[in-house]
Amino acid sequence: MKALVFQGPSRTSWRDVPDPGIKDAADAIVRVDTVTICGTDLHIVKGDVPEVVPGRVLGHEAVGTVVEIGGDVSTVSPGDRVLISCISACGRCRFCRGAQYGQCRGGGGWVLGHTIDGTQAEYVRVPFADLSVHPLPGAVDSDDAVLLADIFPTSYEVGVLNGNVRPGDTVVVVGAGPIGLAAVITARLYSPDRIIAVDLAESRLTTARALGADATVSASEEPERLVEDLTDGLGADVAMEAVGIPETFEMCTRMVRPGGRVANIGVHGKPAVLHLEDLWIKDVTITTGLVDTHSTPMLLGMMAAGRLPSASLVTHRFELGQMEEAYDIFSRAAETGALKVTLGGPQHNAVSVPDLP
Known part of the structure; x- marks a missing residue:
């Protein structure tokens, strides 16, 4: 599959990498349908997050379709459309029991695109899928839903x-x-x-x-x-x-x-x-704080009910293979007017800036 790979400060490439596979019974493999770029990704590329090593697939926000699940996964099935949270939660450690998922000590926390391969790819392995992906109602557009992964x-x-x-x-x-x-x-x-x-x-x-x-x-x-x-x-x-x-x-x-x-x-x-x-x-x-994402179900409910305005936040849309171009546009936001950029299937093939409400 293709993925955006960090190669060291100021160096990334969109290239072939091995397809992800199930490593743990709590994993899900998700086909990435819509993904976005975060300001944190720009910090990583600049070298501000030394824990991210060369060779890492970047990204921690996406909407996708489940294609495979481990034997312990019970809340989603292959074919389900899901939101991938930027935070993974083991659900068992002292922090997860207190809904402080960002501080998970059981192998979760902010791991996608940080300490394990992330979402800026055609497929991604999501650990602890029962608590780390959220089934999406059909009424919620993917460009809106992906904003609930992090921002x-x-x-x-x-x-x-x-x-x-x-x-x-x-x-x-x-x-x-x-x-x-x-x-x-x-x-x-x-x-x-x-x-x-x-x-x-x-x-x-x-x-x-x-x-x-x-x-x-x-x-x-x-x-x-x-x-x-x-x-x-x-x-x-x-x-x-x-x-x-x-x-x-x-x-x-x-x-x-x-x-x-x-x-x-x-x-x-x-x-x-x-x-x-x-x-x-x-x-x-x-x-200070790293997000815990304990509010994601509530925010998703508000978005499904039309009570969370978000239309003005996505300013540019690209196909998934235009990842490097999307990074360039997003990194020059003062010149390009970029807020959130999304990448996905053919429906994203035009770069656009919608009218403000």
């Missing part, structure tokens, strides 16, 4: 829930890429007073406004002053970091009010300065 549960759990967004809050989302935009959407579920989105790209700020941000500001135009002005000098109740660089994390710590919460969502490849000389007296809570 929606990540933004909701690591951003909204960790940040403890409450009615009446002022919420700042720094970074209006796919994760940040999903954070805007899911934060609105809790009726904050206002959501402020910060980004360098005007196209992303336009999308943020369309998806529910009450105010937007370029990162180059003193966003901290805007937050101060809108809150009478108090600061944001919740500041979400959705980029993964030191500058944006430190910006969030300056924007948050005394007693506020900083929810770091971004994947960081470099150290950030924690200014405790300023923060120690402010009663600020800072959270």
Whole structure:
């Protein structure tokens, strides 16, 4: 089969690799029908995630069709259309028993495209299939469903829930890429007073406004002053970091009010300065986290009911064999306007940018 293979920092190739097979009775083999690229994949390609070794098939998000199952799998069967979660869960360790699947110590956690071969391929082996794939209702489009593999549960759990967004809050989302935009959407579920989105790209700020941000500001135009002005000098109740660089994390710590919460969502490849000389007296809570995906069934139900807007997030579509072109478009998002790119069958053969709502 064909797959995208990491060959070292700044080097990948779409090439032939052996087909995956059942290794454990809890495995499923899934034919990949729709797959996407994550900002974390870009971090891997840049060399920010040293655990990913050359030769690894990348990717941790996909929708596909089950083609084979191990003897212990009971929740899906060959022919089922499924969502592949970015997190695999053994279901037995102390963390899985507490629904902290991202911290699984039984061989799961974030393994796809990280410590085992991932989803940017024609077929993928999914471990612990009973807890790591989700049957999809026919009414949910694949381009929408694939957003539930990572960005929606990540933004909701690591951003909204960790940040403890409450009615009446002022919420700042720094970074209006796919994760940040999903954070805007899911934060609105809790009726904050206002959501402020910060980004360098005007196209992303336009999308943020369309998806529910009450105010937007370029990162180059003193966003901290805007937050101060809108809150009478108090600061944001919740500041979400959705980029993964030191500058944006430190910006969030300056924007948050005394007693506020900083929810770091971004994947960081470099150290950030924690200014405790300023923060120690402010009663600020800072959270980090890897998504657990415990919210995926709930979010899937909301999407099936039409209550989770997502149409504006997929901006470009490709055939699966156009993986390297898709990476190029996605990596140059400031120039191309890319948010989420999806790859799949012939129905994806045109590169397109849909109109904003």
